[in-house]
Amino acid sequence: MATTATSSLPSGIVKYEDYQAQQKAKPTNENMGQTEFLTLFTTQLKNQNPLDPVKNEAFVAQLAQFSQLEATTAMKTSMQNLVSSLANDRLLGATSLIGKTVGVPDGPVMVTDTTVSQGVVNAPT
Structure with a gap:
């Protein structure tokens, strides 16, 4: 009876x-998320040297850095x-001006279907 090599291991x-x-079948995640950080953090706590434990301030600093990174990402x-929302609002605002006359203090500009209108606007600081 033939057996596979895997069954003899x-x-x-x-x-x-x-x-x-x-390993090829696993999805690769190159970013460390909250779950991976906490797993690494608790493993570090479990495996620290009991004669020379890491100071509490170092752990608090690591947690604070990770929290700050998450807040920055959010x-x-x-x-x-x-x-994106403001760009959409600006576009919607501009579309409401289609077909209307728009005046500026420096002078009128006539826009028609067959001519190209040009103008200069000096905007003070």
Whole structure:
């Protein structure tokens, strides 16, 4: 009776080729998220040297840095959404002027379908 090479290996041990196939099948996440940070953080706590433990201030500083990074990332996303929303509002505001006469203090400009209108606006600081 033929047996596979995998069944003759002790439990939990895989062939190198199988390991490579498993690694290729896993989605790669190059960013450290909250779950990965907390896993690393708790592992660091569990495996620290009991005769020379890491000071509490160092752990608090690491947590504060990670919290600040998360807040900055969330703020970046919020700002991107705000910029997108403002661009859409500006476009909608400009479309409301189609077909209307717009006046500026320096003088009138006539816009028709067949001519190109040009003008200069001096905006003081």
